[in-house]
Amino acid sequence: METTVDEKMDTRKKEAYRKGLAVMILLLFLTAGEYWVGSIAYSWWTIIFGIALLKAFFVVRDYMHVGRLFAAEDEAEL
Amino acid sequence: MTTQTTSLADYRRKASINRFGLWLFIISDFLVFAGLLVARFYLMGAQTRPEVNQLVGLAVTIILLISSFFMNRAEVAATYNDRKAFLNNTLITIILGVIFLIGVVGVEWQIAPFKASDGVAGSLFYTMTGFHAFHVLTGVIFLIILHRNGRKGLYTAGRHFPVEAGAVYWHFVDVVWILFYPALYLIGEAVL
Numbered sequence: 001m002e003t004t005v006d007e008k009m010d011t012r013k014k015e016a017y018r019k020g021l022a023v024m025i026l027l028l029f030l031t032a033g034e035y036w037v038g039s040i041a042y043s044w045w046t047i048i049f050g051i052a053l054l055k056a057f058f059v060v061r062d063y064m065h066v067g068r069l070f071a072a073e074d075e076a077e078l
Numbered sequence: 079m080t081t082q083t084t085s086l087a088d089y090r091r092k093a094s095i096n097r098f099g100l101w102l103f104i105i106s107d108f109l110v111f112a113g114l115l116v117a118r119f120y121l122m123g124a125q126t127r128p129e130v131n132q133l134v135g136l137a138v139t140i141i142l143l144i145s146s147f148f149m150n151r152a153e154v155a156a157t158y159n160d161r162k163a164f165l166n167n168t169l170i171t172i173i174l175g176v177i178f179l180i181g182v183v184g185v186e187w188q189i190a191p192f193k194a195s196d197g198v199a200g201s202l203f204y205t206m207t208g209f210h211a212f213h214v215l216t217g218v219i220f221l222i223i224l225h226r227n228g229r230k231g232l233y234t235a236g237r238h239f240p241v242e243a244g245a246v247y248w249h250f251v252d253v254v255w256i257l258f259y260p261a262l263y264l265i266g267e268a269v270l
Contacts, residue, residue, distance in 0.1 A: 020151055024144065031139060034260060038264030045124040048265055055256045059146060059253050063149070064245075064250065064253075066101075
């Protein structure tokens with residue numbers, strides 16, 4: 001039983017690490033896209049700023065865990 | 079055991095209130111940065127920007143994004159009681175934060191072909207990057223305190239709200255730069 005709990009925790013931890021890595025890759029990909037758009041057409045500010053807002057959204061949702069604010073006290077992971 | 083359970087429930091309740099306060103602070107601090115961002119577009123428009131080094135801008139942006147990744151790992155490690163991983167990832171985040179500061183203040187500020195007194199572009203650039211750099215510096219100090227406390231074993235799986243607060247603050251600083259980077263480096267034609 002003890003091992004099962006440990007295994008469960010280990011799986012959740014690995015999942016959290018994997019999610020963090022996926023978000024970082026996405027952010028780097030979007031940054032490259034943003035830089036590319038900026039270098040070919042600096043006047044396309046709506047697209048460039050749109051990409052920046054998308055990046056900010058992923059950080060706020062997945063790194064800052066804004067959802068914890070709306071979770072019940074015993075649901076939010078500490 | 080009962081006392082410990084009650085105590086943990088109490089800690090969670092307090093953390094929930096603290097979390098609300100933390101986010102109120104983050105939102106109010108963000109409004110200051112939003113004001114700077116609005117000032118940048120109001121004064122310079124979307125057709126012009128300060129003349130800055132693109133390579134340095136891209137490099138410091140990537141460094142800050144990667145630092146957020148390691149901060150996230152540090153928080154996950156603290157959540158699952160992995161002290162060694164927490165300490166290592168926090169230390170990497172601190173180092174990346176210092177490299178970011180060196181990149182902006184030590185490199186970009188020195189090679190920029192204008193001063194803060196050289197018109198609107200100069201004023202905006204130094205105010206925006208300076209105010210942000212100060213937040214990075216306070217974030218680094220916060221992380222050093224977390225690292226020191228972590229070494230003492232003050233954080234456990236169920237009791238590590240300071241780590242969450244430090245992580246949220248660090249990611250907030252990252253979010254601000256995510257919005258500042260295109261405003262200062264990408265949008266518009268470079269002017270002195």
